[in-house]
Amino acid sequence: MFDALRSAIDEEMNKDETVLVIGEDVGHYGGSYKVTKDLHLKYGDLRILDTPIAENSFTGMAIGAAMTGLRPIVEGMNMGFLLLAFNQIANNAGMLPYTSGGNYQIPIVIRGPGGVGRQLGAEHSQRLETYFQAVPGLKIVACSTPYNAKGLLKSAIRDNNPVLFFEHVLLYNMKQEIPDYEYTLPLDKAEIVREGKDITIITYSRMRYHVLKAVDRLIEKNIDPEVIDLISLKPIDIDTIIRSIQKTHKACIVEECMKTGGIAAEIIARVNELIFDYLDSPIIRLSSQDIPTPYNGLLEQHTIVHSEQIINSIIKQLNI
């Protein structure tokens, strides 16, 4: 995964000289998760800019640079650190194209690892996608495979709007064969990972794998789920979800963010607004607990959703 991301950045930087990377330890250190390893040797210290520890200001600086013609990729060493940059991301990146009446565009990508890792402690285990979900001018994407990571990151870099690009801390070492040829993926389309007719399971990021593990067991029980990986958290690809639910009439959402104000909360509200009559039963959401992630391994495991829970929930929803 980290190689796929690196290759996306390398290809885009090679193609377009206005693309650069800004963040802590992205240069000489090679990036905390090796996403920018050795890129500074190829592109120099100005295009792979090692910053002091000042998230709000260097994110704002990247925004100012984007307004005036550059295309920065800001790396949050951990996406949680972007809480420091909330002012710049919400007020400036999210608003200036609009409040300036079109005077300025902000072609910025803000990327980095989020999600619950292995006993990293509460602050390094955050899911910021829901905090930023309500900010009107942002696009939010969550990659989940090396293949989609590369295609999506290339699209994000080429996009003329601010894109928050969420990677997952436990997926960086994931391996997958990806094409040699150049490809991009649309930022606003969900991926149908598995077609099915009995129930729609909607998920994103690392939870995709917990879902797929559950699906293996469900198939053994002759259950035929449709699995959708959201990819785009903002805007939600509601069309893909609607078409699926019109077919299956039931849905379960499996997410790693907290239950309160989560991505599932948003999807359920929208589905109710649009196709309530197609639902045979309420949509069930399986989310993380509304608590800071504890350090203790056992406790940590119980804050996030497991395949067992997914299996049990679906069986219950299908009245089997």
Next chain:
Amino acid sequence: MLQKSTITSNALITNEEAKIFYEDMFLGRIFEDTCAKMYYQGKMFGFVHLYTGQEAVSTGIIKNLKPYDYVCSNYRDHVHALSKGIPPKELMAELFGKETGCSKGRGGSMHIFSSKYNFLGGFAFIAEGIPIALGAAFRNIYQKQILHKIDDLPVSICFIGDGATNNGQFFECLNMASLWKLPIIFVVENNQWAIGMANQRASSVQEIYKKADAFNIPGVEVDGMNILEVIKISREAIARARSGQGPTLIEALTYRFRGHSLADPDELRSIEEKNFWIARDPIINFVNYIKNHNLISDDEIKKIEKKVKLRIEEAVKFAIDSPEPNLHDLSKYLFY
């Protein structure tokens, strides 16, 4: 190394420059006076922060810039915008919320933007424009070093108030500006008050220019009511930045004759203090200088004033006659 400036009147500006500077200061003054009238007549709304009294800083700095230089302001941005070249019509129309405003009526008083005039905003929260100004400065060296697109190095001017100099973003940006020798000038308009908070009660160190020392940036204090001092120091700072020597911090001691905003009753500042500063009106100071040095004839001065008043009248008429934005365009400009 820049030193503390002293008042000088040695052939700093030509007759032509004097006309430009005077017209710009007078434009700023009449524009803001007109805003106050329009606000109380119910044509302008919300939070409006007028610049009256500080004109020497805006004119003295911005009129030495080239069109390709950037200016980044804060919520007290009307006069900075005018000095940078945004036509009074577009500014007034923006304040009236009209479609013909520079921000298409979407921004309002605190969010003046113009990509044509390289005016980066207009910000409501204190200090949040500083990183934006830094970004433009970064872009300038990037354009020169990586893209080889320009010969002259554009500079970036960041206007902030005394209150902003206690904020984290201020220090973070001073550090990065110095570290990377960015072509940026931080102009602190120290009018001594942040709404009702006197600078003495907010700052452990009163002399704001000294805060630059911590980052190895030359810091200078100037009399912000004396446009000649401002001009002298800003030309030095601009030359420094353009030659690649990095940032400067200019602390301009000034005063706002009106309250913080049109909604501020302005009861905390004493009459004595206000009178002390009003007596040092930068425009009157400059007119005296002009007359003493025969830079502009009385007739010319009258002509300039008449021209400015006419421009403002036309701006008001334009704003009144301009259409509101179309309701169907509510979500326009959100995504590209």
